[in-house]
Amino acid sequence: MGSGEVPGANLHSDPISELVLASGNAGKLAELRQLLGDGGASLRAQSEFGVVDVEETGLTFVENALLKARHAARATGLPALGDDSGLCVDALGGAPGLHSARYGGGHGDAMRNIARLLRELDGVPEAARTARFHCVLVLLRTPDDPQPVIAEGSWHGRILAAPRGAHGFGYDPVFLDPENACSAAELEPAIKNAISHRGRALAVLKQRLPEIL
Template sequence: MATHLILASNNRAKLAELERLLAPLGIAVQSQAELGIAEADEPHASFLENALAKARHAAAASGLPAIADDSGLCVAVLGGAPGVGSAHYAALEAPAGVDRETRRALQDAANNRRLLEALRGTRDRRASFVSTLVALRHAGDPEPLVAVGRWPGEILDAPRGDGGFGYDPLVWIAALGRSVAELGAAQKNALSHRALAARDMLALMREHWRP
């Protein structure tokens, strides 16, 4: 069993989520940024292809097992958009000199505005958060572990809640009567698309990566 994984992402929120979700296996997760590894290109049309490319990049650069998540919001009436382009759905001209986290917050707000505009006057608001996790023992691993989680909801007419990140304020979970941004961290981690994918990944690691 791997005891140390490189996360092929520089997203601090994603790192924190995966650290908690993989804790039952005693696996330490370290961001590739801590090793000075640049983010990989994500030129592909599917979450699976992009996650695999990112995991291979991180494993090759670090010489360690790696895990990558490619995730996003898929809106039914938009044919799955924003999809793999969720993080940069809207064009953004951020002020010069802003730090990474501020830029990310500005991008999230711009993405949400664009999505609301795209759905203006649309009654079909069905959407799903989708997460695809890929784990590799090494860059040339011929048997990557793949887990997919889907968390269905509906797009609100306006943001609600201050928690989470990305599209969380716009995604309404009817069964809970709240937006994702109104959920506590523990509840979100138990129910989210990434949590569902992580549970499947835990089972796959136990089965295929056991000592």
């Protein structure tokens, strides 16, 4: 190291050509691939490498996204993109929140998750059914990267009384986007990607990609 060099200064100097997504969720993978577009790095699911989900022991979306990214990076040897997101409903004190994927009992069972959500909100008037999707994306170059890139995005709306639409995944059929006056599942994917919590988080991340990629 030269006398003028700073330890860690070149940590992010090499371009990233391939990223592993710290998730096996096909819906998230498809959305993020579309959102990344021609960003210069291909995105692969951790399941392609036989990597299973890490236990989400964090108390915040940021902590869980970091846990996921670190686990995937360590298991694959590739830079990793961790995504932790969820639905926060005001009338339920922020629930399902961190437990969104398993709110109904089975992990990733959208129908059961939605059924429980609608039961919990039964009788709650429309004006009080405000909610937001929140997403945290974490990019790690290595498992021990001391400079993780963290980006967040939120999408505000309301919870419908019954599911509507056939697009999207998760809670999309019962999440009303007030600006378009339809559910997230009724939006065309390109429109949803432009306004969703994940799209907004990735827009923040992409602003920093040139310096990283």
